[in-house]
Amino acid sequence: MVFVTEKAEKAGKAPSVFRNTAFLRLWTGTTASGLAMWAMPFVLGLAVLERSITAVELGVVLATRTAGFVAAVPVAGVLADRHPRRAVVFWSCLTAAVMTPVIAVGMGKSLLLMAVAAAIVGAGQGACRPAFQALVAEVVPESGRQQANAATTLAIRVTTLVAPSLTALTALLVDARALLAITAVMWLCAALVPPKGTGQPVQTSSARAGFVADFLDGIREARRHPWLLGGLGALTAMIAFGYSATAVLLPVVSRDRYDTEAVLAAATTAYTLGALAGAMLIARWRPRAAGWASLAGLACYGLIPLGLLAPVHSFVLIAVYVVAGIGIELFNVPWFTAIQREVEPGKLARVSSLDFLLSYGLAPIGLAFIAPAIDRFGASAVLGVCAVICFAAPAAAALIPSSRGFTRSS
Template identity: 70%
Template sequence: MLRDFAFLRLWAGTTASGLATWALPFVLGLAVLDRTLSAGGLGLVLATRTVGFLAAVPVSGVLADRYSRRAVVFWSSAAAAVAAPVIAAGLGWSVPLMAVAAAVAGAGQGACRPAFQALTAEVVEESRRQRANAAITLAVRVTTLVAPATAALLATVLDTRALLIGIGLLWLAAALLPPAGTATPPVGERTRVAFVAEFADGVREARRHPWFLAGLGALTAVIATGYSATGVVLPLVSRDTYGSEAVLAGATTAYIVGALAGALVVARWRPRAQGWAALSGLALYGFAPLSLLLPVHPAVVIAAYVLAGIGIELFNVPWFTAIQREVDPGKLARVSSLDFLLSYGLAPLGLALIAPAVDAFGAPAVLGACALVCFAAPAAAALVPSARGFSRPAEACRSTVQQ
């Protein structure tokens, strides 16, 4: 895939956007350490970034289906590129300015996600998309594995403002690198349809694919519970049960290593029942909260997070590939925006609720419930007939064409 110059440009742009997305909260955390930003200010800036992300995702889905996907990638990434030095300018001087700029950065991040997803379907032919999606997710996982050490090393020679400007340069690369797509943007009456009506049309397209609704429900449930357990309960268990942060660091690294392994496997693996295999992979995340339920050996926790990492990529790559294959190309960005909006958009809600739940019911009960949801939700999704292959039956497709 990396010998395909058009895909190489797309891959590099997507990687740059992923690295910039990851780097902002980390660099702002460094600002807290050097006392140029308070903890409260950090929370406000990250919150407005999330609000910007959630607000932009559905808008971007409509715009990327209405206009050029390449243009949406450019303008959304360019907005984030401009926002980064503004955040740097407000550091140590104006938290409100930083918050506004972070909202713009979050909007750029959210807007480019569905546009990149749709652009991939234009740049890469169908037979190669699974390998393409695997290559993209491999790059993202590698950056999250090596980027913390790289950022910490850069912080020894550069101040936080310089690092924020570096994030802006990454977004600029994301804006400029991707190639043009092949789709022709719609013209005439369609471009004058109201935004809400166009987004509703994307929702109707999503409803035409029962496997998509079932898989999205399972993914949302796993992220809201399993990811929340990792984000909130894992640090507590690492401190209180094992007496150090070593298990937290080991489990986090093990998850990324597992995800790398999963992406390598799924790049070439083509099971007959691809949807069932992907949902089985998603269910593996249940072992993560389950491993925190009892005071087991740390190696058990590490192994559970390796399994969770493998499983999430066994799901992600076929999931993205199926969406690109099955969804009407003219509505692909809107369906992708619905995917990101519900799955990752609702993640902060799970993070906000899990700590009060632990206080009210205790960590064992909450972890047990999270593990149960992670196992049960994909199993329930697998019961939908079209979930077996992440595709609609041929009879249903013919019926739709005849209508």
Template identity: 70%
Template sequence: MRPDVRPGGTLLRDTAFLRLWIGATASGLATWALPFVLGFAVLERSMTAVELGVVLAARTVGFLVAVPVAGVLADRHSRRRVVFWAGSVAGLTSPLIAVGLGRSVVVMAVAAAAVGAGQGACRPAFQALTAEVVAEEQRRRANAAMTLAVRVTTLVAPGLTALLALVVDTPALIVATAVLWLAAASIPPPGTAVVPAARRRFAAEFVDGVREARRHPWFVAGLGALTAVIATGYSATGVVLPLVSRDRYGTGAVLAAAMTAYTVGALGGAIIAGRRGSRAQGWTALAGLACYGFVPLTLLLPVHAVFVIGAYVAAGVGIELFNVPWFTATQREVEPSMLARVSSLDFLLSYGLAPVGLALIAPAIDGFGADVVLAVCAVVCFAAPAAAALVPSARDFR
């Protein structure tokens, strides 16, 4: 049965949502922590930078393979059950990375692929489970609370992890991520039972999800804009920002300040998006997404470092002004029995393909120069959301 959700109540007093929030936060923390912890292993010379790249690439492959599969499974079966098995797989295989550390990169890579699969399977299932656990009028605040937890983790966790590294070794920290995954598997509440259509072949059911996504022009346009911004602006700045910080400003402080500013901006954006809606919520969301264009623009122009940091604050605010209404609209507009499949398309194309953008940006910079690449990225970041806003249903994401 559906947990009791009081439409006018406070989310933090809702036990079902609190369990969902804790589980999603645990999975997000475990996802973020692994690359950071393995970075300590490189510093300790327990593994090489090349081995780190192989392990993280294997995790990305596992993620990309699992996301569409999980989308279908989470629409066939209980979303809570998919979260349980996905978190359990990630939790039980994470310690194998510690076992292979300094011994076998193959063992680490295989284990990382399984962890990535668990991570990828959780994403669409959590998205669909939110729609089951939280009443519609509370979902905007619920999605803001979800993303707020991620941002707080990103801001606070590096320092905490560094302090823990002084007390315990890297294998123990890896095992700690396994504990987080097991918490993510066991804590979330059950949702309502969505009765799926007659079961068909896997590929046919996935195609049904694609058709459902295409039935919403605002979703197709918004996803195209989000994918373009992440693949260009996000990827380019990830590569160029360290170089600009070093060569233009002569210090790594600009790099650290800019990344912190992005997270702080995202915290503010999540709070604003959770408390305030707008009549033209789709246009507001796309305008927020376009704010990322200021980042490559300030990296391109010879401006004071304060403008670069300010651009990252604006980008952080903007991405959450997009994310919160985007997730909320998807949960509201998409056919409930296909929500996980549509959400899997979202994660697959936007965040799943981000490593492809990172892989292509460096050769593009070598071939055309950083200035040309940054200029193109800035144009894409401004133009893609503007083009998406021209779709009639994009005004309100309806």
């Protein structure tokens, strides 16, 4: 049930989303799943330090987890539009909870067992993402969704900031196998805590069509919104080129230009802190041209390859990361809110799965191509091209008339 006071509705405002019990439960479950997802790579890294697994085994396990994530996202979008989103969240998170300890069982015994378990855990992670996103639209009224999305992304950013530290501190008391068991408990929390949604009606005609036809129907829904295709293209380009290049080259620049790993740590922390500030800002700010403001925020990421390219002081580079962090949340929150508002409710999970698949799910492909490009053309050329793409892609998306407000009527 959504608790919105009549007085607040008449005033054109929604009360704090944390007064909405259903959203509070959803937020808790989303946070638990995010903490479990971000903790696992660090736990497995500690297992390498403990010599429970090798570095090669770590790479294989993380790769299969990513493969499971990418494979599950489109299927999960279809399932979450066919069936209650709460049920999809439950089974996907429960699957991750059950299979996470299996990774611990395989440590030092069977790489195949670890890889299969990691792939299934990744599938559980991918399967819950579109359902969580669609559930927000079910349990929060439209007037409160921007605040709700900001609260969710705030929790995710805090998770990325504290997960490594919490994992390292806990490792002082227990080993990697026990840490994986704790991660499984977090997945179990994510499975059990979220509320029931309003219960979108099952699309009976869609159920007869098959998964491929159902997913294609979601693509057709996305094509009805030109601003969505433009924004998704810009986001995908930024991640594939900008994020991938900076992820590879920031450690190199930190070592070679500044002769210290401290710049690497400071820059990544600054980005997360900037994102926290951006989420808090956009929770209450309602720009008149929300789409253009969001795309401008996305374009701020282009400052990072420029900062890595130019011989700037380390404090300038760190400041650039703060600005980029603010900008990414000025994009993310209105972007998710617009999708929840504009997309047909019965197809929301499929469109959300397309968003995750093309933007974040395919990011490893960009990473795979960046290193050969650097070897072939040099770091300066790659950074220059990536900066141009990060600026040009949002600018091109902004030329689409409906992008001004992320609405078909813009």
